[in-house]
Amino acid sequence: MSTAATTTTTRPAPSPVRPVGPLALALRQGRLELRQFLRSRESVVFTMLFPVVMILIFASIFRGDLGGGVRFTQYFVTGMIATGLMTVGFQSLAIQIPIERDRGVLKRFMGTPMPRWVYFAGKVIMVAVIGVTETVLLLAVAAGLFDLTLPQTADRWLTLGWVSVLGITACTLCGIAFSSLARSGRSASAVATPIALVLQFISGVFFVFTELPTWMQQVAAIFPLKWMCQGLRSVFLPDSFAAQEPAGSFELGRVALVLAAWCVIGLALCLTTFRWTTRRDG
Amino acid sequence: MDDDQLAISVRELRKAYGGRPAVDGIDLSVFRGEVFALLGPNGAGKTTTVEILEGYRRRDAGEVSVLGVDPDRADARWRSRVGIVLQGTGEFDDLTVAEVVHHFAGFYPDPDDPDKVIERVGLADKARARTHTLSGGQKRRLDVALGIIGRPELLFLDEPTTGFDPEARREFWELIRDLAAAGTTIVLTTHYLDEAEALADRVGVIAQGRLVEVATPARLGNREEALATVSWRTPGGSVERVESATPTALVTELAARFGGEVPGLTVTRPTLEDVYLRMIGHR
Numbered sequence: 001m002s003t004a005a006t007t008t009t010t011r012p013a014p015s016p017v018r019p020v021g022p023l024a025l026a027l028r029q030g031r032l033e034l035r036q037f038l039r040s041r042e043s044v045v046f047t048m049l050f051p052v053v054m055i056l057i058f059a060s061i062f063r064g065d066l067g068g069g070v071r072f073t074q075y076f077v078t079g080m081i082a083t084g085l086m087t088v089g090f091q092s093l094a095i096q097i098p099i100e101r102d103r104g105v106l107k108r109f110m111g112t113p114m115p116r117w118v119y120f121a122g123k124v125i126m127v128a129v130i131g132v133t134e135t136v137l138l139l140a141v142a143a144g145l146f147d148l149t150l151p152q153t154a155d156r157w158l159t160l161g162w163v164s165v166l167g168i169t170a171c172t173l174c175g176i177a178f179s180s181l182a183r184s185g186r187s188a189s190a191v192a193t194p195i196a197l198v199l200q201f202i203s204g205v206f207f208v209f210t211e212l213p214t215w216m217q218q219v220a221a222i223f224p225l226k227w228m229c230q231g232l233r234s235v236f237l238p239d240s241f242a243a244q245e246p247a248g249s250f251e252l253g254r255v256a257l258v259l260a261a262w263c264v265i266g267l268a269l270c271l272t273t274f275r276w277t278t279r280r281d282g
Numbered sequence: 283m284d285d286d287q288l289a290i291s292v293r294e295l296r297k298a299y300g301g302r303p304a305v306d307g308i309d310l311s312v313f314r315g316e317v318f319a320l321l322g323p324n325g326a327g328k329t330t331t332v333e334i335l336e337g338y339r340r341r342d343a344g345e346v347s348v349l350g351v352d353p354d355r356a357d358a359r360w361r362s363r364v365g366i367v368l369q370g371t372g373e374f375d376d377l378t379v380a381e382v383v384h385h386f387a388g389f390y391p392d393p394d395d396p397d398k399v400i401e402r403v404g405l406a407d408k409a410r411a412r413t414h415t416l417s418g419g420q421k422r423r424l425d426v427a428l429g430i431i432g433r434p435e436l437l438f439l440d441e442p443t444t445g446f447d448p449e450a451r452r453e454f455w456e457l458i459r460d461l462a463a464a465g466t467t468i469v470l471t472t473h474y475l476d477e478a479e480a481l482a483d484r485v486g487v488i489a490q491g492r493l494v495e496v497a498t499p500a501r502l503g504n505r506e507e508a509l510a511t512v513s514w515r516t517p518g519g520s521v522e523r524v525e526s527a528t529p530t531a532l533v534t535e536l537a538a539r540f541g542g543e544v545p546g547l548t549v550t551r552p553t554l555e556d557v558y559l560r561m562i563g564h565r
Contacts, residue, residue, distance in 0.1 A: 039376035104372030111366040113358035114389040
């Protein structure tokens with residue numbers, strides 16, 4: 001250690017690390033987050049591969065069809081896509097951020113010249129990349145093994161795109177906002193997991209939504225997951241199925257409205273309640 | 283008040299938690315290039331003071347200037363001039379030492395060479411190891427690497443060697459001396475006397491939120507001028523104890539009185555520990 005002391009006085013030496021601009025800073029942060037995500041076996045298995053595992057199970061159990069020659073897979077894939085996006089956006093952030101806060105990672109970033117938004121940019125990049133990857137993986141497995149019919153028109157692909165983007169954005173913002181609620185890293189998963197699970201059950205991920213009790217449908221309609229599933233059903237089910245929806249149509253306008261509203265609510269909560277330090281740090 | 287000689291200037295600093303004062307009116311000046319140790323027992327207010335100086339906590343009252351800036355208004359430029367090694371470490375379990383240090387280098391306008399910094403903190407052979415495989419001492423070195431990667435003018439170290447074994451502490455001290463020799467101003471908190479004595483140019487003793495004394499380690503508590511205690515056994519068998527400014531004369535006189543050896547003779551001055559314990563109110 002002491003032998004290296006001679007290097008300390010070489011202040012003007014050209015440094016191999018170039019000062020980086022805001023965009024590069026965000027991309028570096030995203031790469032760091034992704035690297036951490038992919039190296040954690042738990043997050044890869046339980047977040048990224050979860051939707052694939054679920055479709056394997058569901059498509060294997062429910063081999064019949066919904067009527068009109070439409071397979072169950074066609075219905076369940078919508079719920080699995082939505083669940084996957086919610087898991088990576090909401091659950092993973094609502095659990096991961098409190099752990100990082102507990103361990104002092106946030107405090108450490110705060111002590112550097114890093115602009116604070118870069119931390120969130122890193123999370124958003126991670127969520128986006130994982131969200132796209134798991135969705136593509138899910139579609140590939142469902143199409144390859146269970147004869148999923150992929151969307152046939154540009155219109156439907158477009159709907160798949162905006163519903164997914166709006167949905168994952170709402171989930172991400174809510175996940176970040178939710179992260180301030182958990183008292184500690186350990187309690188975070190105990191709080192976030194049941195909420196996600198209940199939403200999955202009442203939002204038509206595991207069951208056909210219209211077969212759920214009306215009051216349950218009404219509760220689910222408050223939260224984004226139901227609207228994500230509904231928007232995605234318009235992509236993967238024939239137009240004739242719109243009549244079976246609670247409103248008799250896929251209500252794409254309302255889907256956009258509710259998801260956008262959750263984005264606004266999530267963002268407002270993030271901006272007002274986000275905590276960089278633990279409560280005992282005062 | 284804060285001319286170029288002062289790295290830190292604090293006047294009448296106060297901070298209370300729930301009405302209970304943690305920092306109760308501290309005045310403090312730290313010169314540029316100095317190693318300053320804040321010494322005190324747990325709960326004395328060391329960390330609160332330092333975290334106010336680092337811009338992590340807001341003060342209730344008082345004036346604070348760190349490198350000429352109020353830490354409450356810390357901006358990126360100020361942050362790039364200040365290095366912080368916190369008490370609790372924020373780890374990146376699944377990343378390697380090199381990845382973490384390189385990443386943090388990217389936050390600073392004029393960072394040091396990450397590989398050289400890793401070598402300097404003694405982690406060269408661990409550069410490719412995931413951080414969760416490091417020992418406690420090695421994690422602390424990584425903390426220091428992240429604290430100095432931006433070439434700070436001022437480095438804060440909050441209880442840097444708590445939990446170290448003696449050898450690791452000595453090595454760590456060497457590293458701090460290297461940094462100080464290169465001109466970095468260092469403020470460290472510690473509850474180890476020997477650490478303050480070994481590293482600091484000046485020591486501030488903090489107890490119950492107040493700065494009890496600031497002095498060089500040798501002069502702390504007027505240790506140099508303190509009375510020596512001479513004790514010996516009287517012919518009756520009891521122990522006589524006398525505090526004396528001129529112990530040599532007293533011993534000479536005793537030798538004459540006993541006609542040679544003085545039974546049970548000891549001459550002691552207060553140790554740094556005695557002085558410290560008295561200052562923080564234990565004696």
